[in-house]
Structure formats: C-alpha cells, structure tokens
Amino acid sequence: MPVYAAPVRDTLFVLNEVLGYERHANLPGFSDASADVLEAILAEGAKLAENVMHPLNRVGDTQGCVRNDDGSVTTPKGFKEAFDQYRAGGWMGLAAPVEYGGQGLPYVLHTAVGEYLSSANMALMMYAGLTQGAIAALIAHGSDEQKAAWLPKLIDGTWTGTMNLTEPHCGTDLGLLRTRAVPNGDGSYRISGQKIFISAGEHDMADNIVHLVLARIEGAPAGTKGISLFIVPKYRLDASGNPGERNGVSCGSIEEKMGIHGNATCVMNYDEAEGYLLGEENGGLRAMFTMMNEARLGVGLQGLSMGEVASQNAVSYAKERLQGRSLSGPKAPEKPADPIIVHPDIRRGLMTMRAFNEAGRALVLWTALKSDVAHRSGDDKDRQAADDHMGLMTPIVKGVLTDKGFEHAVMAQQVFGGHGYIEEHGMSQFVRDARIAMIYEGANGIQALDLVGRKLAMNGGRAVQAFFKEVGDFCEEHRSDEKMAPFTKAVKKGLNDLQAATLWLMQNAMQKPDNAGAASTDYLHLFGLVALGYMWARMAKAAQDKLSDGAGDDAAFYEAKLVTARFFIERVMPETAAHLARIASGADSMMALPVEAF
Structure with missing residues (x-):
C-alpha cells in the first residue's frame, strides 16, 4: 500500500529560515500565526492528511463517483465523512476574511497545508480547491449583498463552488462560447447552455453548490468582449438565505477519465437556470x-x-x-x-x-x-x-x-x-x-x-526586470563567499541564459510571431530552472548559516540540504543552455513541413 508523510520539517525550514516568515509579522493575520501557532497548524494539517485523507485515496480511485438516475452524484465511500472533518476543522476558511467567517490567517499557511492534503488525496481536495477559487472571485468582484449571501457558507464549507468555462466546442478560445443569459427584468438572468469538464459539478458532500458560469448576455458583443460571469446555485436561496427550490441546473453525465476518479467531473446542463451577474456586464473574463x-x-x-x-x-x-x-x-x-x-x-x-x-x-x-x-x-x-x-x-x-x-x-x-x-x-x-x-x-x-x-511585456517588463535584478543581486552579494560560489556561479550562468533568451525573443518575435510560439515552452522551463536554482541558492545559504552557528542534532538535515542543492546545481542547472539553444534555433524547422506532409 502507498505511504505518505507530510514534510512538515521541510516546510518550516523554507518558511522560517529561507523566506523569513517572521519578518511579515506586521501584515494582518501574521501576528495570529506566530512561529508556535504556525508549527501547530502544520502538524494538525499533517495529521488530517496522513490519517484521514490518504487512506481514502485508493478508495476514490477504485470506486469513483456514481451518477444516479435522478441526476445526483454519490462520491466514494468515506469521502463525505472526511470532507465533514475538513469542514469541521475550519480548514476551508483558514486564510479567508474574518468578516465572512474565515480565520484570516496567512495564505502561505493555507498553501503549505494544501500541499499535504493534495498529496494525500488530490481528487478529494479538488472539491475544496474549486471552492477556494469561487471565494476569491466573490471577494474580488461581488457586491456587498452577494458577499453576504454566498461567502459565509462557502468559507465554512457548508456549500462548495465550481467554475464553468469549457463547452463542447470551445476550451481555450472562450470567445466561441454559446451559453446565453437572458435578463428577467428583476436583476436576475435565465442561463441556458451546456458546460463540460466541470470538476466537483455535482456531489453529495455539501448543502448547495455555487456554480460560477461564463455566459453571453443577449445582444452582447461577439468574442471575449461580450462574456459575463454569473452566480448560478444548485438551489435558489429562500427569503432566509437558505437553500430552497432546485434551480434549472443538472449533471447530465460524469466524464470517464484517466485519473482523479474520486472527483466528479461533470457535464452540466443549464436550462433557464436563475443566475446573478458577478462583476460588470461583459466583464466576465476579468472576473x-x-x-x-x-x-x-x-x-x-x-x-x-x-x-x-x-x-x-x-x-x-x-x-x-x-x-x-x-x-x-x-x-x-x-x-x-x-x-x-x-x-x-x-x-x-x-x-x-x-x-x-x-x-x-x-x-x-x-x-x-x-x-x-x-x-x-x-x-x-x-x-x-x-x-x-x-x-x-x-x-x-x-x-x-x-x-x-x-x-x-x-x-x-x-x-x-x-x-x-x-x-x-x-x-x-x-x-x-x-x-x-x-x-x-x-x-x-x-x-x-x-x-x-x-x-514579459506587461507594464514595460517591470516584473521580469525585477526578477532579473533580485537574482542577479543575490549572486553578486555572495560572489566572494567561497562556500556559496558553486551555487551563485551556476545560478548566474542560468540567469545569463535566461536574459539572452529574453533578448532573442525581443529581437526575433515581433516580426515573426512563430518564433515566440516555437520558443515558448523552452522559455517557460528555462525560466523555471532559474527560479528553482535561485531557491536552491537561498536554501544553501540558510543551511550553511545554520551549520556555521552549530546545528546540533539538526546537522544532518542541513547537510542533506547542501548535498541536494549541489546535485541540482551540477546535474540540472546545465539544462538552461540546452533550452537557450533550442530557443535561438527559431521556428523555421518546426514550421517548414506543409500540412499535407504530416
């Protein structure tokens, strides 16, 4: 049987000794999550992951979800009880705003626990993950009335959320979507259409499911400029704000998938379902x-x-x-x-x-x-x-x-x-x-x-230039440190390759856009290697500092960090040169064959 142990010690090393978690104590929520509280929450999250979520991972894979004759979906055995424990522990609202029932703790803490839970049972935790996205969209774009109506129950996990973009004929190109929204005259809309690949679209673990649905209001501009976002609940709310009548939304089928069998990936049918505009009309993509x-x-x-x-x-x-x-x-x-x-x-x-x-x-x-x-x-x-x-x-x-x-x-x-x-x-x-x-x-x-x-070009390249400067400054700051030299030299070489690739794109992509498309995946991974190498350089510095100060019983932990850092620097970082070479070769050989030759 598979095993899993949450890497709590490693998380604490990164947060406390590499990223300087305590330096952010002035930010709201951080003072409530001191070093001791941080460690205690991570330990409790680890227990939930290891003892509750992980034992159900194989169960979810072998049993899958079942769509019943009435369109309802039954999740694998034990999923509902595990989700109840997740909800009861307040994990859904760990980093959510206090004014809507959340705990207001740092998002970085929520992320750290999220790794453990996802490792333990990715399919089960997707129900919570989609809900987090719905919460974020409502916080950013909802009216005060919408926030009051929907956020508290999403944040305490009584309700869950989804996002509905994809349709049978359109995925990435959302300008082609056909789901329509017709005004009712009272501020609500009738939503009609079909969405596919909707994770957590229907299940038995929550009292209501709040679907966020992209649709086109009648008469809206063509393409992506005419898309709006709507709140479309499984159950309409009654006068008291509780789930009432069933809305015109149903699960048509569950997709048969390669993996994540424990998550209900649904075809969702909207038949004049009542929905409410979230954000601005025709501003759906931004929301x-x-x-x-x-x-x-x-x-x-x-x-x-x-x-x-x-x-x-x-x-x-x-x-x-x-x-x-x-x-x-x-x-x-x-x-x-x-x-x-x-x-x-x-x-x-x-x-x-x-x-x-x-x-x-x-x-x-x-x-x-x-x-x-x-x-x-x-x-x-x-x-x-x-x-x-x-x-x-x-x-x-x-x-x-x-x-x-x-x-x-x-x-x-x-x-x-x-x-x-x-x-x-x-x-x-x-x-x-x-x-x-x-x-x-x-x-x-x-x-x-x-x-x-x-x-790369956003705001005149402000973000990428800031990244280049931060990594370059770190390498320069520790250039004369003999122990850090292997790390800084390798990261600086990778940074040079990344900057050369960026310059090549600036010089060759505008007049020939295929060069940008041909280079994009290599550029993504070249950038990733430099970012990961920078992380290793910072971790190596933190480990060396601890060993110099006398690490005691933790010496083996820090020594292992340095060995792993050296492996990454020696065996992985040289790949930046290969990515640069492929980028600089351009798109000619990639695009030369006529279509009929394939």
Missing part, C-alpha cells in the same frame, strides 16, 4: 481570471504534491527491494542482494525528484507569501511589486511544476520496475492523477504562451 489565477497556483501545487507522494513511495521501495550488487562492492553482504537504492541510476531518479520537490516547495511558498503581501500590505509599492511577482510566476508555477510532477510520478513508477505497473502498489494512480494537472486550468502550452506573449 473569471481572478478565479483562474487562484486555481492555476493551486494546480501547480498539485503538480508538486503528486511528485512528492510518488517520490516518497519510490524511496520507501528502493530501500527495501533487493536486486543485484553495488558496483563498488556489496553494501548488504549479509543479504542475498543489495537494496536498489545503492545503484547510481536509481539514485539519479530519487535525487532528481527530491531536488525538484524541495525547490518547488520553496517556489510555491515564496509565491504564496507574495500573495499575502499583495493583498495585505499597507504599502502601495510593496503591493505592486508582489502583484507583479504573482502575475509573472503564475504560469511558471503552473506549467513547470505540473510538467515535472507528472514526469516525476513516472520516474517514481520506474523505480518499482514491473511492480510499478501493477495497481496494488498505487504508482499507477499517481501517474494517472498527475497527468490532468498539465491540462486543466489552461494547458501548459497556453501557460508558456501567456508567459512569452503577455507577462
């Missing part, structure tokens, strides 16, 4: 992107989560599985063979996963901390810089961490050999579940195009 950006960071976290749990199981198996002898001589002479963890190629996989997971965790938490600054700081300049960082890093966190999460789930499966292909070990589920994260909330090719086509 929905608030939700999507929240979701994209959450999906990047899913990629990290799948890579982490798969890696943990690969390590456990590699320590136990006996096969062959070490190339440098027997390591377990009393046994008929050595455990496979002694073999260099097994170590290559295990160290690769470990190095990416630890840097990925730091990158996610760094970005989540910037979200706290963007939303809570009283300094306009700090808020702007943090918001710039969020916008720049969102496609990188989503694209890079989900690509690597799937890659590492496959890598972990490979450690098991033939046993990884057998369902009883659970590795197949990690591979299948991880695969979706590369696709939904904007496929990773779209993330790459978003980075190259929008984020």
Whole structure:
C-alpha cells in the first residue's frame, strides 16, 4: 500500500529560515500565526492528511463517483465523512476574511497545508480547491449583498463552488462560447447552455453548490468582449438565505477519465437556470481570471504534491527491494542482494525528484507569501511589486511544476520496475492523477504562451526586470563567499541564459510571431530552472548559516540540504543552455513541413 508523510520539517525550514516568515509579522493575520501557532497548524494539517485523507485515496480511485438516475452524484465511500472533518476543522476558511467567517490567517499557511492534503488525496481536495477559487472571485468582484449571501457558507464549507468555462466546442478560445443569459427584468438572468469538464459539478458532500458560469448576455458583443460571469446555485436561496427550490441546473453525465476518479467531473446542463451577474456586464473574463489565477497556483501545487507522494513511495521501495550488487562492492553482504537504492541510476531518479520537490516547495511558498503581501500590505509599492511577482510566476508555477510532477510520478513508477505497473502498489494512480494537472486550468502550452506573449511585456517588463535584478543581486552579494560560489556561479550562468533568451525573443518575435510560439515552452522551463536554482541558492545559504552557528542534532538535515542543492546545481542547472539553444534555433524547422506532409 502507498505511504505518505507530510514534510512538515521541510516546510518550516523554507518558511522560517529561507523566506523569513517572521519578518511579515506586521501584515494582518501574521501576528495570529506566530512561529508556535504556525508549527501547530502544520502538524494538525499533517495529521488530517496522513490519517484521514490518504487512506481514502485508493478508495476514490477504485470506486469513483456514481451518477444516479435522478441526476445526483454519490462520491466514494468515506469521502463525505472526511470532507465533514475538513469542514469541521475550519480548514476551508483558514486564510479567508474574518468578516465572512474565515480565520484570516496567512495564505502561505493555507498553501503549505494544501500541499499535504493534495498529496494525500488530490481528487478529494479538488472539491475544496474549486471552492477556494469561487471565494476569491466573490471577494474580488461581488457586491456587498452577494458577499453576504454566498461567502459565509462557502468559507465554512457548508456549500462548495465550481467554475464553468469549457463547452463542447470551445476550451481555450472562450470567445466561441454559446451559453446565453437572458435578463428577467428583476436583476436576475435565465442561463441556458451546456458546460463540460466541470470538476466537483455535482456531489453529495455539501448543502448547495455555487456554480460560477461564463455566459453571453443577449445582444452582447461577439468574442471575449461580450462574456459575463454569473452566480448560478444548485438551489435558489429562500427569503432566509437558505437553500430552497432546485434551480434549472443538472449533471447530465460524469466524464470517464484517466485519473482523479474520486472527483466528479461533470457535464452540466443549464436550462433557464436563475443566475446573478458577478462583476460588470461583459466583464466576465476579468472576473473569471481572478478565479483562474487562484486555481492555476493551486494546480501547480498539485503538480508538486503528486511528485512528492510518488517520490516518497519510490524511496520507501528502493530501500527495501533487493536486486543485484553495488558496483563498488556489496553494501548488504549479509543479504542475498543489495537494496536498489545503492545503484547510481536509481539514485539519479530519487535525487532528481527530491531536488525538484524541495525547490518547488520553496517556489510555491515564496509565491504564496507574495500573495499575502499583495493583498495585505499597507504599502502601495510593496503591493505592486508582489502583484507583479504573482502575475509573472503564475504560469511558471503552473506549467513547470505540473510538467515535472507528472514526469516525476513516472520516474517514481520506474523505480518499482514491473511492480510499478501493477495497481496494488498505487504508482499507477499517481501517474494517472498527475497527468490532468498539465491540462486543466489552461494547458501548459497556453501557460508558456501567456508567459512569452503577455507577462514579459506587461507594464514595460517591470516584473521580469525585477526578477532579473533580485537574482542577479543575490549572486553578486555572495560572489566572494567561497562556500556559496558553486551555487551563485551556476545560478548566474542560468540567469545569463535566461536574459539572452529574453533578448532573442525581443529581437526575433515581433516580426515573426512563430518564433515566440516555437520558443515558448523552452522559455517557460528555462525560466523555471532559474527560479528553482535561485531557491536552491537561498536554501544553501540558510543551511550553511545554520551549520556555521552549530546545528546540533539538526546537522544532518542541513547537510542533506547542501548535498541536494549541489546535485541540482551540477546535474540540472546545465539544462538552461540546452533550452537557450533550442530557443535561438527559431521556428523555421518546426514550421517548414506543409500540412499535407504530416
């Protein structure tokens, strides 16, 4: 059976010793989550993940969700009870505003716990994840009346939320959507149409489901300029604000999927369902992107989560599985063979996963901390810089961490050999579940195009220039530190490659847009490597400082950090040069073949 242990110690290292969590004590909510409280909450989140959510992961995969004859959906055995525990513990509202019933604690803390829960049971935690997106959209764009009506029950988990974008004929190109909204004359609208791939669209774990639906009001402009966003609940609210009559929304079917079987991915039919405009008329995309950006960071976290749990199981198996002898001589002479963890190629996989997971965790938490600054700081300049960082890093966190999460789930499966292909070990589920994260909330090719086509030039390149300066300044600051030299030199080389790639795009993409498209995925991953390398340089510095001060019983922890950092720097960072070479080759060979030649 699969195993999972939440990496609480590693999270605390990143938050306290690398990112300087305590330096943000002046922000609202941080004073309520002191170092002791932070550790206690992470420990409780770990218990929930390990003892409640994780045992149900295989159950969800094997049982799946069932659509009943009346259109209702039954979730796998134990899911409702586990979700009740999640709700009762106040986890849904951990970082939500106090005025609507949340605890108002830092978003970075919510993110850290979210990793544990997603690693333990990704399909189950998607019900909560979609709700978080709905909460974010309502906070940003809802009227006071809408916030009062919908937020308290979403935040306490009594109700859940969804996002409805995709239709059978349109996914990324939302300008093609056909779902229509007809005014009723009383401020409400009749919503009609069909949406597909709706995660958590129907289930038995909440008293109401609040769907956020993109639709086109009659007479609205064509394309994306004519799209509005609507609140469309499963049950309309009565005069007391409680679920009343059933609305004209139903689950037509559940998609049969490769993975995440425990999550109800629904075809949703809207038949003159009553809905309420959220935000401005024809401003639906802007409002929905608030939700999507929240979701994209959450999906990047899913990629990290799948890579982490798969890696943990690969390590456990590699320590136990006996096969062959070490190339440098027997390591377990009393046994008929050595455990496979002694073999260099097994170590290559295990160290690769470990190095990416630890840097990925730091990158996610760094970005989540910037979200706290963007939303809570009283300094306009700090808020702007943090918001710039969020916008720049969102496609990188989503694209890079989900690509690597799937890659590492496959890598972990490979450690098991033939046993990884057998369902009883659970590795197949990690591979299948991880695969979706590369696709939904904007496929990773779209993330790459978003980075190259929008984020680099936004505000005159302010965000990317700030990132270049921060990384460059760090390398320069520690250039004369002999212990840091291996890390700063490698990160500076990667930064130089990234800046060269950025310059090449500036010089070659405007007159030939295919060059930007051809370069985009390599640029995304080149940028990701530099960001992850920067995280490792900062972690190496923190570990060295602790060892210099006398780490005591924790010395082995910090020594392991330095070894893993060195592995990433020596074995992974050189890939920046390959990405640059591919980018600079342009689009000619990629686009040369005529269509009929394929």
